[in-house]
Amino acid sequence: MLSYFLRRLLMAIPVMFFVAVFVFLLLRLTPGDPAQAIAGDQATPAQLQQIRESLGLNEPLSVQFVTWIGRMAHGDFGVSLISQQPVLKMIGQRIGPTVALALVAMGLTVLISLPMGVLAAWRHGGLTDRAVMAFSVIGFSVPVFVIGYVLIGVFAVNLKWFPVQGYKPLADGIGPFAHRIFLPGLALASIYIALVSRMTRASMLEVLREDYVRTARAKGLPEIVVLFRHALRNAAIPILTVVGTGFAMMISGVVVTETVFNIPGLGRLVVDAVLARDYPLIQAIILLTAGTYVLINLLIDLSYALTDPRIRFQ
Amino acid sequence: MSVDPVLSVRNLKVATAARRPAEILKGISFDIHPGETLCLVGESGSGKSVTSLVTMGLLPRGELEVTAGEARLNGEDIVAATPARTRALRGADMAMIFQEPMTALNPVLTIGLQMDEVFRAHRAMRAPDRKAAALEAFASVGLPSPARIHDSYPHQLSGGQRQRVMIAMALALKPKLLIADEPTTALDVTTQKQILELIRRLQEEQNTAVLFITHDMGVVVDIADRVCVMRNGEIVETGEVEKVLSAPRQQYTRDLLAAVPALTPRPARAPHSQDRVLELIEVNKVFSLQSAISRLLGREGHSVHAVNNVSFRLERGRTLGIVGESGSGKSTVARCVLRLEDPSSGAILVNGHDIAPLQGQRALAEARRAVQMIFQDPNRSLNPRLRIGESLIEGPMNAGEARVAALARAGDLLEVVRLPRDSLDRYPHQFSGGQRQRIAIARALMMSPDVIVADEAVSALDVSVQAQVLDLLAEVQQRQNLAVLFITHDLRVAAQICDDVMVMRRGEVVEFGPAGDILARPQHDYTRALIEAAPGRDWDFAQGRRIPEPA
Numbered sequence A: 001m002l003s004y005f006l007r008r009l010l011m012a013i014p015v016m017f018f019v020a021v022f023v024f025l026l027l028r029l030t031p032g033d034p035a036q037a038i039a040g041d042q043a044t045p046a047q048l049q050q051i052r053e054s055l056g057l058n059e060p061l062s063v064q065f066v067t068w069i070g071r072m073a074h075g076d077f078g079v080s081l082i083s084q085q086p087v088l089k090m091i092g093q094r095i096g097p098t099v100a101l102a103l104v105a106m107g108l109t110v111l112i113s114l115p116m117g118v119l120a121a122w123r124h125g126g127l128t129d130r131a132v133m134a135f136s137v138i139g140f141s142v143p144v145f146v147i148g149y150v151l152i153g154v155f156a157v158n159l160k161w162f163p164v165q166g167y168k169p170l171a172d173g174i175g176p177f178a179h180r181i182f183l184p185g186l187a188l189a190s191i192y193i194a195l196v197s198r199m200t201r202a203s204m205l206e207v208l209r210e211d212y213v214r215t216a217r218a219k220g221l222p223e224i225v226v227l228f229r230h231a232l233r234n235a236a237i238p239i240l241t242v243v244g245t246g247f248a249m250m251i252s253g254v255v256v257t258e259t260v261f262n263i264p265g266l267g268r269l270v271v272d273a274v275l276a277r278d279y280p281l282i283q284a285i286i287l288l289t290a291g292t293y294v295l296i297n298l299l300i301d302l303s304y305a306l307t308d309p310r311i312r313f314q
Numbered sequence B: 001m002s003v004d005p006v007l008s009v010r011n012l013k014v015a016t017a018a019r020r021p022a023e024i025l026k027g028i029s030f031d032i033h034p035g036e037t038l039c040l041v042g043e044s045g046s047g048k049s050v051t052s053l054v055t056m057g058l059l060p061r062g063e064l065e066v067t068a069g070e071a072r073l074n075g076e077d078i079v080a081a082t083p084a085r086t087r088a089l090r091g092a093d094m095a096m097i098f099q100e101p102m103t104a105l106n107p108v109l110t111i112g113l114q115m116d117e118v119f120r121a122h123r124a125m126r127a128p129d130r131k132a133a134a135l136e137a138f139a140s141v142g143l144p145s146p147a148r149i150h151d152s153y154p155h156q157l158s159g160g161q162r163q164r165v166m167i168a169m170a171l172a173l174k175p176k177l178l179i180a181d182e183p184t185t186a187l188d189v190t191t192q193k194q195i196l197e198l199i200r201r202l203q204e205e206q207n208t209a210v211l212f213i214t215h216d217m218g219v220v221v222d223i224a225d226r227v228c229v230m231r232n233g234e235i236v237e238t239g240e241v242e243k244v245l246s247a248p249r250q251q252y253t254r255d256l257l258a259a260v261p262a263l264t265p266r267p268a269r270a271p272h273s274q275d276r277v278l279e280l281i282e283v284n285k286v287f288s289l290q291s292a293i294s295r296l297l298g299r300e301g302h303s304v305h306a307v308n309n310v311s312f313r314l315e316r317g318r319t320l321g322i323v324g325e326s327g328s329g330k331s332t333v334a335r336c337v338l339r340l341e342d343p344s345s346g347a348i349l350v351n352g353h354d355i356a357p358l359q360g361q362r363a364l365a366e367a368r369r370a371v372q373m374i375f376q377d378p379n380r381s382l383n384p385r386l387r388i389g390e391s392l393i394e395g396p397m398n399a400g401e402a403r404v405a406a407l408a409r410a411g412d413l414l415e416v417v418r419l420p421r422d423s424l425d426r427y428p429h430q431f432s433g434g435q436r437q438r439i440a441i442a443r444a445l446m447m448s449p450d451v452i453v454a455d456e457a458v459s460a461l462d463v464s465v466q467a468q469v470l471d472l473l474a475e476v477q478q479r480q481n482l483a484v485l486f487i488t489h490d491l492r493v494a495a496q497i498c499d500d501v502m503v504m505r506r507g508e509v510v511e512f513g514p515a516g517d518i519l520a521r522p523q524h525d526y527t528r529a530l531i532e533a534a535p536g537r538d539w540d541f542a543q544g545r546r547i548p549e550p551a
Helices: A002-029 A034-039 A045-055 A061-073 A087-122 A127-141 A144-158 A174-208 A211-218 A223-234 A236-252 A255-260 A266-275 A279-307 B048-056 B083-089 B111-122 B127-140 B146-151 B159-171 B189-206 B217-223 B241-246 B251-258 B292-297 B330-337 B361-370 B388-398 B403-416 B421-425 B433-445 B463-480 B491-497 B515-520 B525-533
Strands: B007-016 B023-032 B037-042 B064-073 B094-097 B177-181 B209-214 B226-231 B234-240 B276-289 B302-315 B319-323 B345-350 B371-374 B451-455 B483-488 B500-505 B508-514
Touching: A002 A061, A002 A279, A034 A045, A087 A127, A087 A174, A087 A223, A087 A236, A087 A255, A087 A266, A087 A279, A127 A174, A144 A174, A144 A255, A174 A223, A174 A236, A174 A255, A211 A223, A223 A236, A236 A279, A255 A266, A266 A279, B007 B048, B023 B048, B023 B064, B023 B209, B023 B226, B023 B234, B037 B048, B037 B217, B048 B064, B048 B094, B048 B177, B048 B209, B094 B159, B111 B127, B111 B146, B111 B159, B127 B146, B127 B159, B159 B189, B177 B189, B189 B209, B189 B217, B189 B525, B209 B217, B217 B241, B226 B241, B226 B251, B234 B241, B234 B251, B251 B463, B276 B330, B276 B483, B302 B330, B302 B345, B302 B483, B302 B500, B302 B508, B319 B330, B319 B491, B330 B451, B330 B483, B345 B361, B361 B371, B371 B433, B388 B403, B388 B421, B388 B433, B403 B421, B403 B433, B433 B463, B451 B463, B463 B491, B483 B491, B491 B515, B500 B515, B500 B525, B508 B515, B508 B525
Parallel strands: B037 B209, B037 B226, B094 B177, B177 B209, B319 B483, B319 B500, B371 B451, B451 B483
Antiparallel strands: B007 B023, B007 B064, B226 B234, B276 B302, B276 B345, B500 B508
């Protein structure tokens, strides 16, 4: 298992290299000029040329690429073209809230959607099943900012149970942290709750037809044991896949939630960087996201072996 | 009998829970006494499995419901009991073992945990006592090294071992009633014999009443005290096993018994053709299991010799049976003949041409026409989304035949297999299993083959249907002068249709010769063991009497 893990990590290197090439070329092929963005509309051609030279933007693409990769190999991801700060430091400041938000959202997703999906499959065709399905259609079709504003309107403005906006890190204590992150977590989770509960339901419906479920019932086990110990573990693999990729998608897809709830996270940093053509920052964030995907995929694959003893890695 | 019955079923009716309910059980009644084995025997759809599910309180909710009658376990009506009460009875006072040991155990939980659940659900016992009881239960069903079994997962055990685990779980709390639903149907004959003996022995030790469900008359002979013959949700005949088998009162029972193929081989057919259509010369198939990394580093992988030096000849108009248990390599031989598998070495001559070295669909086209296949399960071998006509003409059209001409021939062939011509426009689900296997035969004939390979082609069918399909196969064989390679685990079927028999074990040919010689005077110990394990071999179904033991 350990050697499998290490081999998969080695395989991540070429993947990351291709991502780096792709990101680099993609940014340079899109219209827009960072020098123009820095200097503003009034800049003379001479000023623009000077800025380009100081940033190395007038070098051939291949030289720029090699320089960039070479610096990254030494841990230097570059300096933001706009703020002149190291991009790693900028990302470091913003990644905390985003990861916290994604973790809370995923936690809520699992806590809410697993029981919902299991219950719907158990009462297949009944009222509970139809309610869960209707709920998941809503979760899919209502945009996250609508859900966010509705949650704010109901629970923050009217009932005053939660603050309207803002973020406090976990270091400030679990109470303030949880108080502020619950609503944005729930808003972000809504679509994943819809997705995972449907997935759980479908997977459970399949497993509940299996012979070993009948065996478990024939032993006189309580239904809850039959459902959660015997059926759910066998239904877990597609659910794990969705939860894992969902988590990776959250890291890169939180911008709307962060904006609605005014959270200083990575999502908003990306948007600002893209609008300003801040090449080093965009490149670093996309590489980071790609790395997260690779790592999470590896973790998903490893988790298969933990739920199903028949899966062993060579 | 003065003792009260363990299970007493009275006028039990079950119907589908649809708007227009269909009756599945039409008022059946029977008793089972302590220490007695009652066999419910019948063909698919007769309602025998539904009877067992009612008794266990396991009817699928929202699909089937009891509409009348009662099923009393030790006097207590299970039909009227609360769900909590039936759950308390299940596993403790009544227990069940199922047909498919490969799927009846949960693949992601250890055997020990699954056993432990039985004790935890029904008894207040401390953990060490539960473990000791589990180990004892594993030992009592003859499992080797119970401690290792306890920590194993189901996929680490063989089919026979898994069925022993199921029996150990079922009998752990010494239930009064054991329901066995086709518990040996999925097992090899030698394993089946051991499992039947095990059930017998434990039943005698614990004085258990056994409700045994089977479609196999041979198994009935071996295990039943009394038998209920079921058909379409009714019990048509019931009585002591010897009486029912020797003097059946109902025509249906007589038909059922007459359909059981005899173990004594039919007289050999005289060879009338020297035209050798299929010949295998020292064919080997080695599967090497090698990971990508090992291949990269040139390391040796792990290999399995699935077919070891197999040679045989098959002439036009003859039937060769390949007989063996699971893992014997018989299906791999068939797949090599069809070139679905590439043989590792050796020659496969089809009409005199070696097809073993050929590569690519174009080179193999002639062999693909000459050798056709009939598969085991007609429910899965026909594409459910294609009309029968499309399935039949697909092969000939690939070979270049015009659509209209192929459809006309398909219609003719459906009549040959005794199906109406308009079946062309219907879908597979509109046919019964036997009809679908007729369609599969027609599909094979569409290519005007020289050889038909039939891999367990009648194993999934009820005995009466089995007989009809075998008759049809013999008829088309004669009409088209075909050679048939018939792969089966069933010695009775082999005895009735094969001219020659080849017995295989672990990839090797154990014995090969005329069916009459091999089955009547087996030379090899393994062949003898197979014949001895055939269920009901001491009963002559045609004459309705016990076969006297040879002195």
